[in-house]
Amino acid sequence: MPLKYIPYFKDPIKGQALLDNFTRTLKYSGNDKIGYKLKRGMPLYEVETKEIVHSNPNLTNTESKMDANLLIRGECLSACAYLKEQGIEVDLVYIDPPFASGADYAKKVILRKNPKITELLEKENEIEMGEDFKGFEEKMYGDIWNKEDYLNWMYENLTAIKSVMSENASIYVHLDWHIGHYVKILMDEIFGEENFQNQLIWKYFGPTSTKTNYPRKHDMIFFYTKNIDEYYFDYTACLVEYDEKAIKRYDKVDKDGRKYKIYYDKDGTERKAYMNGGTPTEIFDFSGVQNPDYATQKPEALLERIIKASSNEEMIVADFFGGSGVTAAVAQKLKRRFIHCDVGINSIQTTRDRLKELNAEFDILEIKDGISLFRNPAQTMDKLKTLIQGLGENESLDKEFWIGNIMDSKLGIVPVSVPNLLDSSSKMLDMVAMNELINKGLNALDEELDVKKVIVYYVDIQDLEEMQNFIKEQNTHTLIDIELRPLNELLDEVIDEDYAEYELKRNGDIYELTITSFLSDRVLSKIKAYNEKKVAQSIKNGKAFIPISVSENGLECIEYVSLDCKNADKNAVWESSSEIKITKNSFVIKNGVKTKEFWNGKISSNKKPLRLKVRNICGDESVVILKH
Numbered sequence: 001m002p003l004k005y006i007p008y009f010k011d012p013i014k015g016q017a018l019l020d021n022f023t024r025t026l027k028y029s030g031n032d033k034i035g036y037k038l039k040r041g042m043p044l045y046e047v048e049t050k051e052i053v054h055s056n057p058n059l060t061n062t063e064s065k066m067d068a069n070l071l072i073r074g075e076c077l078s079a080c081a082y083l084k085e086q087g088i089e090v091d092l093v094y095i096d097p098p099f100a101s102g103a104d105y106a107k108k109v110i111l112r113k114n115p116k117i118t119e120l121l122e123k124e125n126e127i128e129m130g131e132d133f134k135g136f137e138e139k140m141y142g143d144i145w146n147k148e149d150y151l152n153w154m155y156e157n158l159t160a161i162k163s164v165m166s167e168n169a170s171i172y173v174h175l176d177w178h179i180g181h182y183v184k185i186l187m188d189e190i191f192g193e194e195n196f197q198n199q200l201i202w203k204y205f206g207p208t209s210t211k212t213n214y215p216r217k218h219d220m221i222f223f224y225t226k227n228i229d230e231y232y233f234d235y236t237a238c239l240v241e242y243d244e245k246a247i248k249r250y251d252k253v254d255k256d257g258r259k260y261k262i263y264y265d266k267d268g269t270e271r272k273a274y275m276n277g278g279t280p281t282e283i284f285d286f287s288g289v290q291n292p293d294y295a296t297q298k299p300e301a302l303l304e305r306i307i308k309a310s311s312n313e314e315m316i317v318a319d320f321f322g323g324s325g326v327t328a329a330v331a332q333k334l335k336r337r338f339i340h341c342d343v344g345i346n347s348i349q350t351t352r353d354r355l356k357e358l359n360a361e362f363d364i365l366e367i368k369d370g371i372s373l374f375r376n377p378a379q380t381m382d383k384l385k386t387l388i389q390g391l392g393e394n395e396s397l398d399k400e401f402w403i404g405n406i407m408d409s410k411l412g413i414v415p416v417s418v419p420n421l422l423d424s425s426s427k428m429l430d431m432v433a434m435n436e437l438i439n440k441g442l443n444a445l446d447e448e449l450d451v452k453k454v455i456v457y458y459v460d461i462q463d464l465e466e467m468q469n470f471i472k473e474q475n476t477h478t479l480i481d482i483e484l485r486p487l488n489e490l491l492d493e494v495i496d497e498d499y500a501e502y503e504l505k506r507n508g509d510i511y512e513l514t515i516t517s518f519l520s521d522r523v524l525s526k527i528k529a530y531n532e533k534k535v536a537q538s539i540k541n542g543k544a545f546i547p548i549s550v551s552e553n554g555l556e557c558i559e560y561v562s563l564d565c566k567n568a569d570k571n572a573v574w575e576s577s578s579e580i581k582i583t584k585n586s587f588v589i590k591n592g593v594k595t596k597e598f599w600n601g602k603i604s605s606n607k608k609p610l611r612l613k614v615r616n617i618c619g620d621e622s623v624v625i626l627k628h
Contacts, residue, residue: 001460001461001462002043002045002460002462003044003045004044005041005042005043005044005081006041006042006043006044006081006084006085007041007042008042008159008162008163009163010163024189025185025189026182026185028147028148028151029148030148030152031148031151033152033432034152036430036431036432037156037430038156038159040430041081042077042078042081042084042160043078043081043428043460044078044082044085045074045078045081045367045368045369046367046368047082047365047366047367048365048366049363049364049365050073050364050366050573050574051352051364051576052363052573052574052575053352053355053356053361053362053363053576054359054361054362068361068362068363069328069332069337069338069339069355069360069362070338070339070362070363070364070365071322071328071340071348071351071362071364071365072339072340072341072364072365072367073341073342073343073345073347073348073364073366073367074341074365074366074367075343075367075369076160076161077157077160078367078369079320079339080160080163080164080320082365082367083164083339084163084164088164088316088339089164089166089169090164090165090166090316090318090339091165091166091168091169091170091232091315091316091317092169092170092171092172092306092310092311092315092336093161093165093169093170093171093172093317093318093319093320094171094172094174094303094306094307094317094318094319094327095161095171095172095173095174095319095320095321096174096298096319096321096323097154097157097173097175098150098321108584109526109617109618110584110617111548111617112555112556112557112558112559112582112584112586112599112617113556113586113598114553114555114556115555115599115600115601146400147179147182149420149423150179151182151183151186153423154183155186155189155190157320158173158187158190158191159190161320162190162191162226165226166226167226167227167230168225168227168230168232169225169231170197170223170224170225170226170231170232170233170310170311171223171224171226172200172221172222172223172306172310173187173221173224174202174219174220174221174298175220175222176216176218176220177216177220180220183222184199184222187222187224191224191225192228195224195225195226195227195228196222196223196224197223197224197225198223198282199220199221199223200220200222200223201220201282201283201284202218202219202220202221202286202298202302203217203218203283203284204217204287205217205287221284223310231310232310232311232312232315233309233310234308234309234310234312235280235309236277237305237306237309238280238281238305238309239276239277239279239280239281240278240279240281241278241279242275243279246279247275249261250274250275258274259274259275260272260273260274260275284301284302284305286301287299297323297326298326299326303326303330303331304330304334307327307330307336308334311334313334313335313336314335314337315336315337316336316337316338317331317336317339318338318340318341319339319340320341321341321342322340322341322342322347322351323342323347324347324350324351324354325340325347325350325351325352325355327340328340328351328354328360329351329354329358332355332358332360333358338362344377345619346619348364349615349619349621352364353560353581353589356581356591357589357592357593357594358592369427377421377422380491381418381420381421381422383491385403385404387490388404388406388416388418388490389406390406390407391404391405391416392404392405394413394415396446396449397415397445398441398444398445400441401415401437401440401441401444402416402441402454403416403417403418404416406455408453411452411453412449412450412451413449413451414451414452414453414454415451415454416454416455416457417441417454417456417457418457418487419457419458419459419487421459427459427460428459428461428462429456429458429459429460429461429467429484430462431467431470434456434470434474435474438471438474438475438478438482439474442454442475442480443478451480452480452481453480453481453482454480454481454482455483455485456484456485457486457487458484458485458486458487459486464484467484468484497620497622497623498518498519498520498521498522498523498614498620499517499518499519499622500515500517500518500519500612500614500622501515501516501517502514502515502516502612502624502626503516504609504627504628509606510604510605510606511563511605511606511608511609512604513563513603513604513609513612513626514601514602515555515558515561515601515602515603515614516553517552517553517554518553518554518555518557518558519554520554520557520616520618520620523550523557523617523618523620524550526618527548527550530548531547531548534547535547555601557617558582558614558615558617559581559582559615559616559617559619560579560580560581560582560613560614560615560621561579561580561603561612561613561615562574562576562577562578562579562603562613563576563578563603563605563609563611563612563613564576564577564609564610564611564612564613565577565578565605565607565608565609565610566610567611568610570611570623570625574611574623577605577609578591578604578605579591579603580599582599586599609626610626611623611624611625611626612624612626
């Protein structure tokens with residue numbers, strides 16, 4: 001349950017007046033649902049500091065957080081509530097939210113070189129640098145939306161973002177042809193048409209499969225400001241080098257050797273235009289990222305131009321759908337402060353490691369919103385279908401409301417509803433959602449099913465007793481019983497940490513820890529599922545498939561290890577005293593420094609280590625209290 005709700009508007013009286021007269025420009029089914037949520041405010045949850053990287057561990061008060069760079073694991077809405085409560089305002093926002101593209105996005109999970117095998121191969125000089133490492137794909141997130149739900153979700157998030165923007169702030173929203181034209185109208189509603197500054201184009205390259213249409217090789221980026229006049233902008237960031245045609249137009253030279261061209265103004269007066277640092281453009285002509293760390297990753301050059309144009313040093317740059325952390329990394333390089341937010345643990349880990357290499361200082365926070373999301377919401381949604389005992393699919397059930405049904409010996413078919421974790425607004429079971437389920441979900445049930453009871457799982461609820469009374473008042477036209485169940489209890493039961501065996505030795509002032517064995521049921525289950533899928537495909541298409549196997553010691557399933565020499569409590573804030581990241585090609589990054597070495601299964605520190613953290617190749621982290 002949220003600690004409280006934070007108003008979207010700085011002036012409660014003015015804000016309430018706006019909400020009382022709440023009207024929408026963009027008309028679509030359900031566009032009025034958002035009004036209730038805006039009146040309620042943003043949910044504020046408890047926030048826990050998970051790790052402090054390169055900063056003073058004693059700085060944990062509000063003042064320090066206002067000065068700190070932040071990585072926040074959580075939804076955009078809850079992150080904005082936290083920032084607003086802390087009095088933190090951002091000066092530049094860049095977001096690259098889901099595009100409503102109808103696609104699922106996955107990452108390639110690569111098994112690393114096993115240190116024990118590598119040691120043997122090194123002795124025999126048999127390591128091949130071009131080896132094709134074994135791996136499998138894992139879903140990162142789904143971008144499959146009902147258009148109306150997406151637009152309501154975006155409206156709420158954009159309003160939350162606006163509430164934490166400083167008075168001279170700018171926002172860039174990166175989308176494409178799928179949904180961008182709708183979001184443009186949303187932004188006119190939220191920020192005001194007068195604060196629309198420009199539409200930028202990111203032009204990129206790549207193969208195209210269509211011969212019946214123009215190729216789709218650009219994205220659009222909408223540039224708005226909080227206020228029409230008070231915003232920062234550096235014009236020189238828009239300048240690009242003159243092309244050959246432009247250079248030819250500057251065909252005259254003055255006595256100082258400067259090139260210029262002649263033009264005539266509206267009155268017919270002859271004027272001179274000199275060549276300067278470049279020609280302005282709103283078209284960003286950058287190649288996409290090859291072999292990205294993260295699906296849909298954007299090039300640093302794109303973010304560099306935006307950040308240079310709309311911020312100066314020490315301003316706060318925020319990305320609330322942070323992905324691989326490109327925005328935070330470029331902000332760090334340009335001496336800006338940064339806030340990175342994402343709901344996926346893989347995003348936080350990828351960004352953390354990227355920033356560590358840049359020697360950045362930051363705190364990692366986690367919003368305790370009442371649910372364990374595994375690595376990300378998309379995987380959790382898939383996992384739910386296996387966790388609800390006896391759950392089966394039923395084609396006669398409306399998938400908008402029911403994930404499936406279970407069979408009860410007395411009651412017969414019992415439809416089951418779960419919140420869509422990809423839509424942050426659905427995590428809170430409120431009166432609007434319940435009213436829709438009663439009036440549409442229950443009414444849509446086929447009479448032949450003779451449903452007597454439904455089960456509704458929820459992540460969070462404002463007041464359980466109030467909700468139950470609401471159900472009694474509203475559900476008078478059916479005899480169907482509605483049972484409410486908390487989803488977090490279902491998920492928490494299945495979270496098991498990985499298991500690591502180790503040897504710890506001291507040699508003078510150096511402590512050396514060797515991991516001798518690593519067991520991850522979560523990685524093994526992923527590999528098993530992948531093998532079964534590929535074997536079935538190979539039988540169907542007649543192509544041979546060699547299943548992925550893991551060695552007995554399992555060390556190839558490790559991506560990252562870290563030692564904490566300051567805190568012995570398992571749940572304390574993590575402070576990495578020494579760490580090793582094993583890259584996809586199995587090279588080692590030691591304390592943020594890249595090497596061409598392979599991992600030998602060891603990690604050392606010059607202080608007594610108290611805790612060990614191990615991250616598997618899928619992103620799950622486990623903490624071990626060390627025994628000496």
